[in-house]
Amino acid sequence: MSSETPQAQRAKGGRGAQLERSGLRPGWTTGACATAATTAAYTALLTGEFPDPVTITLPRGQAPAFALATEELTGTSATAGVVKDAGDDPDVTHGALVRSTVRRLPAGAGVVFRAGPGVGTVTRPGLPLPVGEPAVNPVPRQMMREHVARVAALCGGSGDVEITVSVDDGEEIARSTWNPRLGILGGLSILGTTGVVVPYSCSAWIDSIRRGVDVARAAGRTHVAGCTGATSERTVVAEYRLPENALLDMGDFAGAVLKYIRRHPVPRLTVCGGFAKLSKLAAGHLDLHSARSQVDKGFLAGLAGRAGADEALAAEVAAANTGLGALQLCMSAGVPLGDLVATAARDRALAVLRGAPVAVDVMCIDRAGAVVGRSAVA
Known part of the structure; x- marks a missing residue:
């Protein structure tokens, strides 16, 4: 799946070595799939034949091959999936069929x-x-532009094309993503910065x-407001009447919220979540997942004392359970x-913000959403 040898990956200390040690199998982003489909479709448009499998080059040099699930060639366009x-x-997009339809455009x-x-x-x-x-x-x-240019150079095309990317059932799948809240309507985003999905890296969430x-x-x-879940979102909305586009689905990634807001300040941040999760932040943990930090x-x-x-x-x-x-x-x-x-969690958040012009307060809730702890704004 990689163009590098395992020895080279280990020597670099990169993700390949980490995945090898973890025993988890990496995957491909929707962006990589769309690039593969585009490459196959444009090749067929110029030559009449779909390469299957189709090989692409990812930003970090890997050269994976993708089998085609669908192909269709007409006089003016080609589609591969x-x-x-x-x-x-x-x-959530595992198993989704990503299609690309390529149509010739006038030169220039x-x-x-x-x-x-x-x-x-x-x-x-x-x-x-x-x-x-x-x-x-x-x-x-x-990635798609680069591969279109390569195919054009190899097969005698101009490289002037319209690329229409689609995902079967993408609008339904997108309801399980942040897209509606971010104002991306009608379906999924075609994502990926490396082309590789690293298992459990949660890069899409971050x-x-x-x-x-x-x-x-x-x-x-x-x-x-950075909220750990739906219950904390409801509590924050009831407390502050914040609109939907002011709510950040923080989940377990307190560190991701704080570090990004440190670089891109917002005047005020409220952190709201379950008491147990925020006790981890108070104790210095920035990843609140149960597999990576414990109460x-x-x-x-010590706080109680x-x-x-x-x-x-x-x-x-x-000794509590x-x-x-x-x-x-x-x-x-x-x-x-x-x-x-709540106060200790706020102080930890301020430490991560490192003097950024952001006022912070923290609200701890129980499972029903009742506020059981609150800090002052600082």
């Missing part, structure tokens, strides 16, 4: 991109594409967080552990 294989990543027209069925259109500013453009991101566009910040800034929002009940016991809990209560907190269990013990004793965690 590739089924996306996301490897071992739990990607260049490469023009269109959104076919299942590919979205940009309707709000703040994204890396202008309003009205098909949601085919810049790197996949560049990219969506960044685009959410961009859209909020472009809309003039001065207050955004530190000893840390919670500094707030007046006696040794017996602190010991109970340290869950973070919420520790919180309930303190609430019964009148110790404001929720506020202490």
Whole structure:
């Protein structure tokens, strides 16, 4: 799957070595699939034959081959389709059929991109594409342009083409993504900066967080909220009446939100999430996933002790089965552990922001969405 030897990848300490050690199989982005389909379609348009499999070159030099799932050739256009294989990543677009239809344009027209069925259109500013453009991101566009130029040079074409990218059932799949909130309507985005899907890297989620910040800034929002889930979103909306494009689906990626806002400040950030998750942020973790960080009940016991809990209560907190269990013990004793965690989480967020002009407050909630801890704005 890579043009490099395993020895070379290990020597570079790159993703290939990491994936080899993990035992997880990488996959291909929608951008790589669209590039493969485009390459096959344009080759057929010029030669009458579809290369199958079709080989492309990715930005980091890998040269994967893709089998064609569909092909259609008419007098004026050619269409090829590739089924996306996301490897071992739990990607909602795994198994999606990505099609590219290539049509000749007059000399000098260049490469023009269109959104076919299942590919979205940009309707709000703040994204890396202008309003009205098909949601085919810049790197996949560049990959397709480069491969069109290569095919033209090999097969005698001008390289002036219209590329229409579509994804079967893409509009339905897109409902499970951030696209509707970001103002990308009608389907999926064609994504990818390397062409490779790294299993469990969650790069698409983090990219969506960044685009959410961009859209909020472009809309003039001065207050955004990073929320760990739907319940925390409802709590923030009830508290602050924030519009949808001010809500960042942070999930477990507190660090991704804070680091991006550090570089692209918004005047105010509210972080809202479950008490247990935010206790991890308070303790210094920036990835809140249960597989990568755990609730530190000893840390919670220390906070409780500094707030007046006696040794017996602190010991109970340290031995509690869950973070919420520790919180309930303190609430019964009148110790404001929720506020202490929220304040510590806010201070951790401010430390990551490194003096960026962003005021921060934190709200901790229980499973029902009730606020059980709150920090001041600082």
